[in-house]
Amino acid sequence: MPTRTTEYRTEAERLQYERAIAYVQERNRLGTTATPGTVLDTCELFALEWEREWLRENFATPSGAHRHGTRNVFGFSATLVEKY
Incomplete structure (x- = not known):
C-alpha cells in the first residue's frame, strides 16, 4: 500500500488532515456497499451530515470543541457512523 508524508504546523491541523482522509475512506466504503440505486x-x-457536524465542532467555543471522548478513531461521531 502506498504511503505519504504530510507536513503540518499544529496538532489540530494534523487531526484535520486525518479526519479528511477518514471522510473520503468512509464515503468510498458507503459508495461501494450501498444498495444499487441508493x-x-x-x-x-x-x-x-458530516459537514454539519464538522462546522458545529469547529465553530464551537474552545471549551466545547473537539470533545475526543465522544469521537471514534476516524473522527466521526459514533452516532453518525452508526446511521450508515
Whole structure:
C-alpha cells in the first residue's frame, strides 16, 4: 500500500488532515456497499451530515470543541457512523 508524508504546523491541523482522509475512506466504503440505486442519496446524506457536524465542532467555543471522548478513531461521531 502506498504511503505519504504530510507536513503540518499544529496538532489540530494534523487531526484535520486525518479526519479528511477518514471522510473520503468512509464515503468510498458507503459508495461501494450501498444498495444499487441508493448510492448517490447515501453518499450525499453522509456528506451533508458530516459537514454539519464538522462546522458545529469547529465553530464551537474552545471549551466545547473537539470533545475526543465522544469521537471514534476516524473522527466521526459514533452516532453518525452508526446511521450508515
